[in-house]
Amino acid sequence: MSETTKLLDFLQQRVPADDASHKQLCTAVLPALVDAVADISRVLRASSAVSQVGTANAFGDDQLNVDVSSEEAVRRALDGCAAVVTASSEEDPVEKPTGCRPEWPPAPDSQEELYSVAFDPLDGSSIIAPNWSVGTILGVWRGPSALHQDPQTRQVAAVLGVYGPRTTAVVALRIPGTPPLCFEVAVGEAGAADSVVVRPDVKLAAAPFKTRYFAPANLRAAAEDARYMALVTHCIQNKYTLRYSGGLVPDVVHALVKGHGVYASPVTAASKAKLRRLYELFPLALVVECAGGRAVDPATGADILAHPSKDTDERAGLVCGTAEEVDFVIKSLLG
Amino acid sequence: MSETTKLLDFLQQRVPADDASHKQLCTAVLPALVDAVADISRVLRASSAVSQVGTANAFGDDQLNVDVSSEEAVRRALDGCAAVVTASSEEDPVEKPTGCRPEWPPAPDSQEELYSVAFDPLDGSSIIAPNWSVGTILGVWRGPSALHQDPQTRQVAAVLGVYGPRTTAVVALRIPGTPPLCFEVAVGEAGAADSVVVRPDVKLAAAPFKTRYFAPANLRAAAEDARYMALVTHCIQNKYTLRYSGGLVPDVVHALVKGHGVYASPVTAASKAKLRRLYELFPLALVVECAGGRAVDPATGADILAHPSKDTDERAGLVCGTAEEVDFVIKSLLG
Structure with missing residues (x-):
């Protein structure tokens, strides 16, 4: 190694x-x-x-x-x-x-x-x-x-x-x-x-991918959001490998170490944004970007790092990981 | 505690x-x-x-x-x-x-x-x-x-x-x-x-359950098995909480410690049984049964512990955890 x-x-x-x-x-x-x-x-x-x-x-x-x-x-x-x-x-x-x-x-x-x-x-x-x-x-x-x-x-x-x-x-x-x-x-x-x-060089891989991993957070939200449900079904039908521990850090680090993965924690009408921008999203987004990936706000499609934090309690959802997977997830969720 | x-x-x-x-x-x-x-x-x-x-x-x-x-x-x-x-x-x-x-x-x-x-x-x-x-x-x-x-x-x-x-x-x-x-x-x-x-007393809880957990192993098999796909959809629609690390021991222990959960590793035409009865399934089944749960072979619906092992390489799938959830999963998979 x-x-x-x-x-x-x-x-x-x-x-x-x-x-x-x-x-x-x-x-x-x-x-x-x-x-x-x-x-x-x-x-x-x-x-x-x-x-x-x-x-x-x-x-x-x-x-x-x-x-x-x-x-x-x-x-x-x-x-x-x-x-x-x-x-x-x-x-x-x-x-x-x-x-x-x-x-x-x-x-x-x-x-x-x-x-x-x-x-x-x-x-x-x-x-x-x-x-x-x-x-x-x-x-x-x-x-x-x-x-x-x-x-x-x-x-x-x-x-x-x-x-x-x-x-x-x-x-x-x-x-x-x-x-x-x-x-x-x-x-x-x-x-x-x-x-x-x-x-020394943690890097998300470029296509083609040997194994595709997905981590669908807050999956219960798919019960009320047809787009999220369709996305999960897409991942299953296309034989992505499921890895979802429910721990934000291990879930994101899994993608970084494996060289592929997409973590999706969408925001829906019934399930509010709960990840704190300052303490969770900003550092995670920096790490993912430095590894060549993307970290995006699923409510807007904008990069997590696009806007400063005005207070310590601002929250959002998160889609992050392999850039092209993130783009696909955002397209699926936002239509 | x-x-x-x-x-x-x-x-x-x-x-x-x-x-x-x-x-x-x-x-x-x-x-x-x-x-x-x-x-x-x-x-x-x-x-x-x-x-x-x-x-x-x-x-x-x-x-x-x-x-x-x-x-x-x-x-x-x-x-x-x-x-x-x-x-x-x-x-x-x-x-x-x-x-x-x-x-x-x-x-x-x-x-x-x-x-x-x-x-x-x-x-x-x-x-x-x-x-x-x-x-x-x-x-x-x-x-x-x-x-x-x-x-x-x-x-x-x-x-x-x-x-x-x-x-x-x-x-x-x-x-x-x-x-x-x-x-x-x-x-x-x-x-x-x-x-x-x-x-001192690890015990799967009786209904009603505060939170229901599910761990769908080998989820790619759902792409080829309509029954497994329907089961997963059922769990999402009914707002089970997803926890699936892909590690057999942590996945089963999660249910035991939380007091509820069902782990499903079904066997389908495209995905063969891969858990070894002697080294994995028997000990896991004993633990789950001693905690008041069930551990069942998804191909037959029989208890994992029902039959001796004739050689060291026998394999099967596994559905285990909270007894009534196991029963539901088996009914869903076997029809």
Whole structure:
């Protein structure tokens, strides 16, 4: 298979030689996020009795004790990373200064290399109990805020942590002026320091496809939406392979690792948009685009990254994966 | 949630007080199998670059390096367990004496407490690369062979190991003359010695069901089988929740942990039976039955456990889970 490179060496090589303005991103921020993923993996392994902690998060979701610990793991990592000045998450959705930044706000004319991180610490609560793979979603934004920013140019990196039989992460990096990058990391017990890049070029394949995969999310919506039902029937008749865990991160990462796949979470009259743009859709879309795929809003057909987020609770559906499959799904759903 | 009991204490209590004839099963065999699960979990965590080892197993499947290591882990555990005298597996399907048994065969009139173990060391090769949960399937048979034995009475225990964010196992025990038992174990790093029972009574729920889950395996077969297609459409129209990872163990364990679900892997003209009765279907069926569910051959409608296995390569389809859902699926498929 692919040869392995140490993650820290790999990232060091990604700092553009003639442009040190993203040095902290490669040498401090991304390593801190991989440390957080390693930390969450330890939390999950030790959580033999996963139980609800009895509180609800700000959006009213049931919150599991592992959600709380995962949130704390990411916050800890960010507090130790001087370049990350603000953060907000699905569990605590108010963007606020991290612990490492007592002088706040930065001077408006600051030339400092600053970042904001928007994240979902643990996605897939419904499949934690049966011990299915779950994930973490992290988006890194250039500047002191992720809100009202152009996602195409200001969200410069994203990390999808996958907690399964082992711990892995798919990392995307899109520094303006340099080629986009998507790679897979085997996350070591000690975090970034003993992580290796196992797949230096995660890329969705071009046609013809050996196997076509589909992941129809919120399939119950097909009961009320003839177009979604027709799409699912089309996929079955055309012998796509079904893989749908119900965990957003493992479902999308499946397509990336297999080199083909389409994930469809449509929005219908009866089933409202429920994926948060800031914490889930933006980072996922960056990763998919950096792997050569598309991530589209099924309600409009527009790219997920086409519009900034005005607040932390904006939601949408998602169709993402292999570009031509995404186009077909959108055409099927929007007519 | 449930209170936890140490696995070894829990098993000790399961030895029927007036019948020491299954003592080794509870105090040595099952702990050895849980040790093997812990061992495989370590193998998987350390396998950062999962690659094909380049050999094929006896059935011609592609064999991954982790398959080989998992097979070795189970064999090692069995070699250390004097009551297990023979074993066979999906990777090495000839039933033969374990290493702990130099004097072989045992005297035909032996009153010794002897067992044979039939197992699939690592199920779910296709979802190893994307880091989805996978599993181990282990069946324990009373006597020196698993072949030509009545599965109803001679397969006395089964273990399903699940490798996900943590390591868990669902264990079933059906000692003739005592009530069947199904429980879930959080498997510790050190194996049975630091494992705890987190769900002492795994039970599929009775109607009415809050959420209905379905896992349609080999869905491409629905393209050629109008009955399967109609069944899938029925599940969508009736708003079942789709959960299908493509890993047999996680898919079945999902139903057990959630308390509801139906897994359907039908056999059609174009898609042959591919699940091995000895290594996959028998242990899964025992677990599902001990949890109050049904496991049925979709080609005949007969219980999976109704007929002995004549050789190690016999295959069939599978419909299992909540009894009334299984009945409905079988009626739908067989008409």
